[in-house]
Amino acid sequence: MDLGLAGKTALVTAASKGIGYAVAxxxxxxxxxxxxxxxxxxxxxAAAERLRAQAPDRVHELPADLTEDGAGTALVAEAIETLGSLDILVSNTPGPRISPVLDLSDEDWETGYRTLLRPAVQLSRAAARHMAERGDGSIVFLTSTWVRQPSAGGGLSAAFRSAISSLSKQCAVELAADGxxxxxxxxGATAxxxxxxxxxxxxxxxxxxxxxxxxxxxxxxxxGRWAEPEEIADAVAFLASPRSAFTTGHALSLDGGAVRATL
Incomplete structure (x- = not known):
C-alpha cells in the first residue's frame, strides 16, 4: 500500500535507536x-549515517537534549527551518527509572517530568501551532500499554505516559478543526x-x-513473542499518513494481545 508519505516532512525524536530509529x-x-x-x-x-546510506539527501540529524526546558520548542523550530515545513511529528521520549512507587524520590518524579511529559508538551505545542497555520498536519505520540495496564516497577512511566495519552486526546479534539x-x-513489550x-x-x-x-x-x-521495532513503525507510519485521514484521537495498542481490556 502506498501511504502517500513521499515528499512529506517528518521530525522523529529519540530516533537514534530502538522504536524511534525504526520509525525514521x-x-x-x-x-x-x-x-x-x-x-x-x-x-x-551513526543512526544518521545508516539512514543517509538509504537516502543521502533526505535525512538530517538535529541533536537535542529534550530534558532541558525549551529544548522541544527549539527543536521544532530547527526542524521547520531545516526541512522547510513540518507535516509530521512523532513525539517519542525515553523511558524513566524502573522502581516500586514507594522507592521513588521527589527527584525521580521531577526527572520523569523533565524526561517524558515536558518534552511531549513542548514538541506538540510548537508543531501544532505550525501545522494549524498551514491547515494540515499529523502528530503521533508514542506512549505505552502501561497506560492501560500498569506493571510493577513502572509507576513513573505509567503516570507520565498516561498524562501524554490524555494530552493526545485533548489535542485531537481541539486541533481537528485546524486540519x-x-x-x-x-x-507493548518490544525487542x-x-x-x-x-x-x-x-x-x-x-x-x-x-x-x-x-x-x-x-x-x-x-x-508468544515480543514485537519488533519495525512492527511499531508500521503502525506509526499509517497513523501519520494520509491513508488514515479520518482517524484522530485514536490510541492503538500493539501488544500481541497482552492487554485484553475492552476499553
Missing amino acids: ERFVAEGSRVAISSRPGPTLK VRVNQVLP TDRMRDIATAKAARNGTTVEQEIAEVVSAIPI
Whole structure:
C-alpha cells in the first residue's frame, strides 16, 4: 500500500535507536524527508549515517537534549527551518527509572517530568501551532500499554505516559478543526534495549535472571513473542499518513494481545 508519505516532512525524536530509529527508517523508505533527533553523541551520528546510506539527501540529524526546558520548542523550530515545513511529528521520549512507587524520590518524579511529559508538551505545542497555520498536519505520540495496564516497577512511566495519552486526546479534539490529526501508539513489550533494561531491573529486584523475567513477559503475550521495532513503525507510519485521514484521537495498542481490556 502506498501511504502517500513521499515528499512529506517528518521530525522523529529519540530516533537514534530502538522504536524511534525504526520509525525514521520507515519514513525514509516511504520517501519522506526526515529529521531525527536524540541527545548529541556517536549513537545519533551513526543512526544518521545508516539512514543517509538509504537516502543521502533526505535525512538530517538535529541533536537535542529534550530534558532541558525549551529544548522541544527549539527543536521544532530547527526542524521547520531545516526541512522547510513540518507535516509530521512523532513525539517519542525515553523511558524513566524502573522502581516500586514507594522507592521513588521527589527527584525521580521531577526527572520523569523533565524526561517524558515536558518534552511531549513542548514538541506538540510548537508543531501544532505550525501545522494549524498551514491547515494540515499529523502528530503521533508514542506512549505505552502501561497506560492501560500498569506493571510493577513502572509507576513513573505509567503516570507520565498516561498524562501524554490524555494530552493526545485533548489535542485531537481541539486541533481537528485546524486540519491537524493527533493519535497515539501504545507499544507493548518490544525487542529494544529499553525492554532488556526493564528485565534487568526486575531481575535485580526479584532475585531472578534476565532470561526468567523475559520468559515471564512473553508467557503473558498470546502471540508468544515480543514485537519488533519495525512492527511499531508500521503502525506509526499509517497513523501519520494520509491513508488514515479520518482517524484522530485514536490510541492503538500493539501488544500481541497482552492487554485484553475492552476499553
